[in-house]
Amino acid sequence: MAKNDLMSGSLWDQYSNKVTTLMNAPTNQGEITQEECDAAGQKLIVADFGAESCGDAVRLYWAVDPANDTIVSSKFKSFGCGTAIASSDMMAELCIGKTVQDAVKITNIDVEMALRDDPETPAVPPQKMHCSVMAYDVIKKAAGLYLGVDEGSFETEIIVCECARISLGTLKEVIRLNDLTSIEQITDYTKAGGFCKSCIKPGGHEAREWYLVDILAGVRHEMDLEKMHNAADAGPAGNFETMTLVQQIKAVDAVIDESVRQFLIMDGGNVEIIDIKDSPEYIDIYIRYLGACNGCASSSTGTLYAIESTLKEKLSNKIRVLPI
Amino acid sequence: MNVYLDNNATTMVDPAVVEAMMPFFSEIYGNPSSLHRYGTASHPAITKAINQMYKGINASDKDDIIFTSCATEANNWVLKSVWFDKIMHGEKNHIVTTEIEHPSVLSACKFLEDNGVKVTYLPVNDQGIVEAHTVRSFITEKTALVSIMWANNETGMIFPIKEIGEICKEKGVLFHTDGVQAVGKIPVDMQDVHVDFMSMSAHKFHGPKGVGALYIRDSQKLTPLLHGGEHMGGRRSGTLNVPYMVGMAKALELATENIQEKMATIAAKRDRLEDALLSGLTDVFTVGDRANRTPNTILISIRGVEGEGMLWDLNNALIGASTGSACASADLEANSVMLAIGADNELAHTGIRLSLSRFTTDAEIDYVIERFESAVKRLRAISSSYAIVQPTPGGEAGEHHPHH
Numbered sequence: 004m005a006k007n008d009l010m011s012g013s014l015w016d017q018y019s020n021k022v023t024t025l026m027n028a029p030t031n032q033g034e035i036t037q038e039e040c041d042a043a044g045q046k047l048i049v050a051d052f053g054a055e056s057c058g059d060a061v062r063l064y065w066a067v068d069p070a071n072d073t074i075v076s077s078k079f080k081s082f083g084c085g086t087a088i089a090s091s092d093m094m095a096e097l098c099i100g101k102t103v104q105d106a107v108k109i110t111n112i113d114v115e116m117a118l119r120d121d122p123e124t125p126a127v128p129p130q131k132m133h134c135s136v137m138a139y140d141v142i143k144k145a146a147g148l149y150l151g152v153d154e155g156s157f158e159t160e161i162i163v164c165e166c167a168r169i170s171l172g173t174l175k176e177v178i179r180l181n182d183l184t185s186i187e188q189i190t191d192y193t194k195a196g197g198f199c200k201s202c203i204k205p206g207g208h209e210a211r212e213w214y215l216v217d218i219l220a221g222v223r224h225e226m227d228l229e230k231m232h233n234a235a236d237a238g239p240a241g242n243f244e245t246m247t248l249v250q251q252i253k254a255v256d257a258v259i260d261e262s263v264r265q266f267l268i269m270d271g272g273n274v275e276i277i278d279i280k281d282s283p284e285y286i287d288i289y290i291r292y293l294g295a296c297n298g299c300a301s302s303s304t305g306t307l308y309a310i311e312s313t314l315k316e317k318l319s320n321k322i323r324v325l326p327i
Numbered sequence: 328m329n330v331y332l333d334n335n336a337t338t339m340v341d342p343a344v345v346e347a348m349m350p351f352f353s354e355i356y357g358n359p360s361s362l363h364r365y366g367t368a369s370h371p372a373i374t375k376a377i378n379q380m381y382k383g384i385n386a387s388d389k390d391d392i393i394f395t396s397c398a399t400e401a402n403n404w405v406l407k408s409v410w411f412d413k414i415m416h417g418e419k420n421h422i423v424t425t426e427i428e429h430p431s432v433l434s435a436c437k438f439l440e441d442n443g444v445k446v447t448y449l450p451v452n453d454q455g456i457v458e459a460h461t462v463r464s465f466i467t468e469k470t471a472l473v474s475i476m477w478a479n480n481e482t483g484m485i486f487p488i489k490e491i492g493e494i495c496k497e498k499g500v501l502f503h504t505d506g507v508q509a510v511g512k513i514p515v516d517m518q519d520v521h522v523d524f525m526s527m528s529a530h531k532f533h534g535p536k537g538v539g540a541l542y543i544r545d546s547q548k549l550t551p552l553l554h555g556g557e558h559m560g561g562r563r564s565g566t567l568n569v570p571y572m573v574g575m576a577k578a579l580e581l582a583t584e585n586i587q588e589k590m591a592t593i594a595a596k597r598d599r600l601e602d603a604l605l606s607g608l609t610d611v612f613t614v615g616d617r618a619n620r621t622p623n624t625i626l627i628s629i630r631g632v633e634g635e636g637m638l639w640d641l642n643n644a645l646i647g648a649s650t651g652s653a654c655a656s657a658d659l660e661a662n663s664v665m666l667a668i669g670a671d672n673e674l675a676h677t678g679i680r681l682s683l684s685r686f687t688t689d690a691e692i693d694y695v696i697e698r699f700e701s702a703v704k705r706l707r708a709i710s711s712s713y714a715i716v717q718p719t720p721g722g723e724a725g726e727h728h729p730h731h
Contacts, residue, residue: 056672
């Protein structure tokens with residue numbers, strides 16, 4: 004939320020002129036009949052996607068020339084809002100003249116791009132992006148019918164965000180490489196989840212097979228496990244900064260045992276480690292003096308300096324020692 | 328012709344109301360709490376406004392009517408303060424409401440649920456109302472409050488407030504009603520019903536936006552939502568908004584005087600519109616028995632025509648209407664009222680609400696009938712629901728496709 008979000012704005016004013024024009028007068032609206040196709044020696048394909056109960060439904064008609072698999076004519080019928088009708092119309096338009104094999108490559112992003120007035124300005128606001136996804140789905144269905152194959156076979160990778168067409172593989176890689184920890188970051192890096200928001204978590208407009216929250220949690224879990232494995236494999240010889248907390252405590256104790264504790268005990272005192280906190284700049288080690296050390300003038304000057312410099316030298320330059 | 332048929336969303340401010348408000352901006356602008364003449368100059372107008380409010384809903388002099396910034400504030404005030412008074416600092420833990428309340432009630436209830444309150448959301452019947460015996464069966468020893476709207480914004484259906492009030496009185500449970508869609512549209516008589524709290528909003532009856540009120544029976548305890556300078560007896564602080572109080576009261580007076588006549592005039596136009604649409608179009612139905620509806624409201628379902636698409640065509644025809652369904656709203660949900668009344672799922676996205684006002688003319692109704700029918704004709708010509716050529720075998724929409 005900030006100034007630009009205070010007024011939700013008019014949904015319809017964000018439509019491109021092309022969307023408005025096609026909603027008002029769709030050019031490919033209509034049906035193709037079996038008789039027409041029989042007369043022209045073409046094959047009729049009719050495919051449905053969506054349902055009225057879901058708020059949008061589309062029926063796509065193709066007349067295909069069987070000699071070269073070319074879509075000679077393409078029409079649609081649609082139950083839906085303005086952007087659903089305009090997207091269906093543009094989808095039908097993009098199919099005309101293409102082979103069935105090429106038409107399958109048309110994505111919802113192609114439909115949305117074709118509806119733009121200028122290449123830089125989206126044709127519809129984010130929450131309407133899903134309207135063109137249905138256009139993409141119905142093409143796959145029609146192609147599957149014509150080619151006699153399962154529509155799922157056209158999908159070579161798992162698409163998590165349909166609106167932005169971001170695959171599961173891409174998401175996992177981006178999370179890992181950039182060490183992302185939030186959904187907002189994922190959207191910033193990939194645009195996934197930035198449109199109809201169905202893929203973020205269950206309960207949105209559409210039920211999805213994969214959700215960003217689960218993918219993020221899964222990758223983070225894998226990354227944590229890997230970190231622990233690496234740290235465990237490296238043992239006490241490993242890099243202090245990448246050690247687990249338990250390893251860090253053990254390492255600090257070992258250094259203190261080896262170089263400091265005997266001198267404190269000689270003076271009737273001791274020291275215990277209370278906590279270790281990591282920040283980008285420092286690793287803060289909280290200690291508590293025991294016995295004679297507690298209240299000793301040197302405990303906040305010379306002794307503290309000795310402990311800190313020993314730990315810095317043996318473990319990490321980022322260490323700060325803070326008595327409580 | 329420009330025709331505004333979205334009067335359940337908001338109304339035009341009656342020019343007579345604007346006129347009544349005008350002196351209190353730049354002429355009589357003193358703070359009513361001040362001791363000097365500039366402050367006290369507004370007192371007669373405030374007294375008059377209070378009297379108009381009490382008369383408008385026939386409140387007893389023992390009751391309070393407290394001006395608020397809007398009905399959302401009034402609804403939040405009741406829910407959150409009953410929570411504070413009876414649940415946090417009392418023995419109760421339960422609130423009863425309905426599935427089809429205004430978001431200011433439902434969201435506040437969700438917030439209370441997140442804070443440990445048990446909330447029962449009662450379903451509505453096929454008429455879109457909650458029956459009194461249903462309310463009775465869900466009240467328990469632990470129930471602090473029943474909050475049920477007087478009339479619904481989507482359907483205009485009027486709830487059995489008198490019966491529900493009797494049940495709450497008998498059970499010793501507080502009863503709040505969101506009266507926003509009832510006040511100014513139908514007779515509201517607070518001495519005829521047992522209601523503890525009632526929310527109102529001026530802009531639903533030709534008053535200005537930004538002012539509402541809460542009726543409180545017998546001036547009973549309800550911890551303030553807004554603490555501050557002890558305005559309105561400390562019940563709702565904030566400098567008195569004199570022009571808006573005057574405007575709301577004037578609007579209520581205008582809406583409620585001769586209300587039976589006004590209702591009959593609006594209902595005649597509404598019925599003519601509804602009859603024309605039902606007879607002129609196939610595969611349409613309206614929700615709820617007319618006799619038990621606010622006289623200005625029609626919720627009509629048009630098979631094969633998606634609500635937002637219909638609004639688009641009506642808007643092109645300069646007609647303002649509304650749909651509670653689908654794509655138009657950010658959450659893309661089906662119309663919750665349509666689902667609640669048990670309409671077929673296919674029809675949940677086809678609801679269009681037409682809501683008239685006393686300013687709606689016969690010529691406007693004629694124009695809407697004509698343009699509504701031509702919009703339905705155009706959209707059904709595009710609609711897959713009315714397509715003739717059937718899918719290639721195997722090309723039917725799958726059972727488990729992700730849109731739901």
